[in-house]
Amino acid sequence: MLEHSMLYPKTTLTRRRISMDGMWKFCLDEKAVGEKEGWMDGIPGEEMIPVPASFQDFYTEKDIREYTGDFWYETDFFVPGEWEGREILLRFGAATHRAGVYVNGILITEHEGGFLPFSADVTTVVRYDSYNKVVVKVNNELNCTNIPCGETITLPNGKKMSKPYFDFFNYAGLQRSVYLLALPRESVVDFDLDYAIHGKNAEVSYQVRTNGEHAVQLELLDAEGNCVAQKDGKEGVLYVENAHLWQVRNAYLYRLRIRIMDGEELIDEYEQEIGIRTVKVEGTDILLNGEPVYLRGFGKHEDSDIVGRGFNIGIMKRDFELMKWIGANSFRTSHYPYSEEIYQMADREGFLIIDEVPAVGMFQSLMNFMEASTGKQTAFFEKETTPVLLKAHLRAIEEMIARDKNHPSVVAWSLLNEPETTNEAAVPYFKEVFDLANKLDMQKRPRTFALIMNSLPDTCKCYQFSDIIALNRYYGWYMKGGYEISVAEELFRKEMNAWKEKKLNKPFIFTEYGADTLASEHKLPSVMWSQEYQDEYLKMTHEVFDSYDFIKGEQIWNFADFQTTEGIMRVNGNKKGVFTRQRQPKDIAYKLKERWENLPLDYKK
Numbered sequence: 104m105l106e107h108s109m110l111y112p113k114t115t116l117t118r119r120r121i122s123m124d125g126m127w128k129f130c131l132d133e134k135a136v137g138e139k140e141g142w143m144d145g146i147p148g149e150e151m152i153p154v155p156a157s158f159q160d161f162y163t164e165k166d167i168r169e170y171t172g173d174f175w176y177e178t179d180f181f182v183p184g185e186w187e188g189r190e191i192l193l194r195f196g197a198a199t200h201r202a203g204v205y206v207n208g209i210l211i212t213e214h215e216g217g218f219l220p221f222s223a224d225v226t227t228v229v230r231y232d233s234y235n236k237v238v239v240k241v242n243n244e245l246n247c248t249n250i251p252c253g254e255t256i257t258l259p260n261g262k263k264m265s266k267p268y269f270d271f272f273n274y275a276g277l278q279r280s281v282y283l284l285a286l287p288r289e290s291v292v293d294f295d296l297d298y299a300i301h302g303k304n305a306e307v308s309y310q311v312r313t314n315g316e317h318a319v320q321l322e323l324l325d326a327e328g329n330c331v332a333q334k335d336g337k338e339g340v341l342y343v344e345n346a347h348l349w350q351v352r353n354a355y356l357y358r359l360r361i362r363i364m365d366g367e368e369l370i371d372e373y374e375q376e377i378g379i380r381t382v383k384v385e386g387t388d389i390l391l392n393g394e395p396v397y398l399r400g401f402g403k404h405e406d407s408d409i410v411g412r413g414f415n416i417g418i419m420k421r422d423f424e425l426m427k428w429i430g431a432n433s434f435r436t437s438h439y440p441y442s443e444e445i446y447q448m449a450d451r452e453g454f455l456i457i458d459e460v461p462a463v464g465m466f467q468s469l470m471n472f473m474e475a476s477t478g479k480q481t482a483f484f485e486k487e488t489t490p491v492l493l494k495a496h497l498r499a500i501e502e503m504i505a506r507d508k509n510h511p512s513v514v515a516w517s518l519l520n521e522p523e524t525t526n527e528a529a530v531p532y533f534k535e536v537f538d539l540a541n542k543l544d545m546q547k548r549p550r551t552f553a554l555i556m557n558s559l560p561d562t563c564k565c566y567q568f569s570d571i572i573a574l575n576r577y578y579g580w581y582m583k584g585g586y587e588i589s590v591a592e593e594l595f596r597k598e599m600n601a602w603k604e605k606k607l608n609k610p611f612i613f614t615e616y617g618a619d620t621l622a623s624e625h626k627l628p629s630v631m632w633s634q635e636y637q638d639e640y641l642k643m644t645h646e647v648f649d650s651y652d653f654i655k656g657e658q659i660w661n662f663a664d665f666q667t668t669e670g671i672m673r674v675n676g677n678k679k680g681v682f683t684r685q686r687q688p689k690d691i692a693y694k695l696k697e698r699w700e701n702l703p704l705d706y707k708k
Contacts, residue, residue: 107222108292109506111443112194112282115372119285123180123193126151127277129158132173132240133262143205143238146175154178154281155196157274157411171255171263176239176277184232186285193223196279196414196442198241200249205238215249215495217275218439218461219502222284243275245464248491250499251438252464265668268464269438270677271404272666274412278405279442289315291361291373295545296509298381300392305346305379307359310545311337317363317370324358331357348392349378349511351432351704354453356511378450378511384549384570387610387653388708391455391514397706398455398656399699400426400433401681402615405441406665408684414442421686422662423452429681429692430699435553435614435658438463438520440503449512457551457573457614457658458507459517460499462536466523466555483523484532493532497539504543515548516540517614521555521575524565537568553614556581560601572607575615575660579640584618585631588643595647603651612656616644617679622689632678634690641691645698652707659695 112120129152130142137146152158154176159168182191193204199217203210206225214221229235245253245265253267265273293312298305311319323332323341332341347355356376363370380392388395407418419442426434432455436445439461449456465483486492500518507513518536523529533552540550549570554563556576566572576595583591602611620637629635641659648654664680667673676684681692 107192107224108290109220109502110291110293110373111375111447112284113373113375115374116369117287117290117371118373119186121180121283123178123281123283124154125178127154128152128177130175131167131170132175133170135173137173137175137240142175143210143240144208145236146177146238152176152276153410153413154277155279155410156276156413157199157278158276159272159274160409160411166262169262169264171244171265171273173240173242174276176241177236179234179236180283181234182229182231182283187231188288189226189285190224190288190290191226191229192284192286193225193237194220194282194284195222195239195277196220196281197277198239199243199275199278199412200245201242203240205240207235216461216499216502217243217278219499219506220279220443239277241276243273245273247467247486248488249495250461250463250492252467252492267668268467270667271406271438272411272668272676274406274666276413278411278413280414287363287371289313289317289363290371291319291363293505294361294509296359296377297545298379300346300348300379300381303345305343305348307332307341307343307377307379308545309334309339309341311361313337313363313371315363315370317365320362320364322360322362324360326355326357328358343379346379349380349450350453351391351396351455352427352453354378354451354511356450375509376447376450377509380511382514382546382548384610386608387655389514389549389571389610389612389655395655395705395708396432396455397702397704398433398612398658399702400431400454400658401435401662402437402658402660403434403441403662404437404665405439405445406663406684411666414444416444418686419445419448423448423454425682425686425688426454426662427452429696430702432704433457433656433658434662435459435517437553437614437661440507443506446507446510446512450510454512455514456510456512457515457517458503458513459520459553460496460503462496462499462519463521465519466521482526482528484526484528489528489532493535496536500536500539501543504540508544508546513548515571516544516550517552517573518550519552521553522565524554524558524563527564529565533565533568551612559598560605566607570609572602572609572611573614574611576613577616577618579643580618580631584640585636588639592643592647595644596650599647599651599654603653609653610655611651611653612658613648613654614658615660616657617660619674619678620680620689620691621674621678622683622687637689637691638694641694655707
């Protein structure tokens with residue numbers, strides 16, 4: 104069980120939340136001397152940096168952008184005297200990839216895993232009606248015992264360098280919001296929800312966890328604020344007559360209010376918007392509220408100019424407007440859980456999310472996007488360190504599901520991206536991962552993982568674990584591109600025919616497909632990297648999709664161009680975006696808009 108609550112910070116009748124976002128002190132620790140020199144009491148220098156944000160792209164020095172190792176943040180915060188007697192927490196939305204938090208010089212907590220929240224309970228160390236100092240030591244080194252996977256090397260000049268086994272830049276820092284919280288000593292810690300629909304009515308089953316023994320009351324309020332159901336007890340069922348269902352691109356949100364009471368006295372109150380909907384897989388169909396849904400949308404990244412992977416509320420708004428414009432209804436949080444505010448936006452806008460844990464890089468290659476197409480095998484799960492990796496992986500799944508399980512937008516869990524699955528050693532590893540996700544999720548949402556190019560019908564040992572088969576395929580790009588696209592189509596159809604012959608009776612979706620395209624490049628006749636070739640590539644790919652009735656979704660790679668490690672295969676990043684990194688459309692955006700707006704929601708029902 105998690106040490107702390109993953110509930111999103113709220114201000115209510117009993118809770119207080121103060122944002123600590125802003126300019127923090129910052130310094131690199133190239134020689135790893137910070138602890139020895141007492142930086143936990145205050146870091147050297149006067150350098151300031153924004154939080155939330157990645158640190159890499161603010162500066163003009165390449166040594167800072169490529170920096171790998173320890174780095175430190177510091178700020179002061181005031182704790183009001185009237186908060187005495189409450190539980191005082193510092194809540195970090197994320198610290199990439201591991202962090203230690205010091206308050207007034209005392210180590211409060213440590214956390215590994217760069218894309219999920221953690222809290223530091225500072226109740227016993229803060230000074231009231233006074234300023235307190237928080238210092239955070241962060242480290243962004245990559246290894247094979249934490250996710251995402253990679254390696255850290257040391258160059259001849261003594262500087263460390265990140266070598267990711269994944270194709271996106273290793274942005275790091277305090278990339279999400281930080282809050283100072285005051286909670287009642289007895290509080291709502293967590294809750295789980297499940298739904299059943301009976302004609303016009305619905306049932307909301309619930310379990311509430313608190314850290315005390317007092318009575319719990321629940322109220323369900325409609326969009327107008329009217330109470331439509333209420334119940335006492337930590338477990339039970341709310342019965343909702345004439346329920347408004349949460350539907351694709353047509354979201355209706357109720358407000359669930361949970362209270363802990365001591366007679367008439369309110370001890371704690373927490374509220375969250377929820378959507379009444381069911382999701383399950385039946386045969387080759389993905390069903391939302393019992394109706395088949397065809398997914399159309401994107402693999403995405405939290406990635407934008409200057410702030411890198413830092414949460415950017417303006418970028419979030421623009422991205423949702425573009426997804427609505429183009430006719431999308433879904434996206435995958437490749438390759439890590441995103442900022443919580445993005446899920447709240449998806450809840451309101453009616454988008455479906457495949458929520459992905461940061462289990463990427465489990466194919467040992469600095470260019471896995473190329474080498475997987477050659478049939479390379481890496482026996483990744485045979486390492487001596489695999490048990491340590493598995494422990495970190497399971498912890499990340501637990502944290503992700505605890506954080507995201509009550510969002511109606513989250514309709515599936517993606518538990519790995521492009522792992523090595525051609526070796527039997529992967530099978531017991533996968534079993535533990537998939538079993539845990541099922542155990543933790545009261546709603547028993549479908550589970551999946553994204554299959555890399557060498558995970559084929561006759562080579563993959565692990566596809567049987569997936570409720571939805573998710574394929575990342577680049578026929579016509581990494582395999583037989585350009586004038587050989589006709590050969591690529593033959594190979595693509597050969598693979599899909601082999602899957603068809605297996606008669607798995609499961610839905611297939613494509614979680615990646617695409618072609619790098621420069622927004623400036625036009626060529627007639629086409630060549631790879633031109634706008635014209637991206638059009639030809641997608642025309643071929645979509646014709647294949649439309650040929651198989653068990654294919655129930657397409658999420659193109661990628662929504663927007665994004666930053667990667669530099670190299671001869673990448674022109675200042677990955678250029679497979681339908682939109683540029685500045686969120687402007689490439690030519691293909693208009694073709695996708697035409698296709699997606701004309702595909703019925705229940706396409707291939």
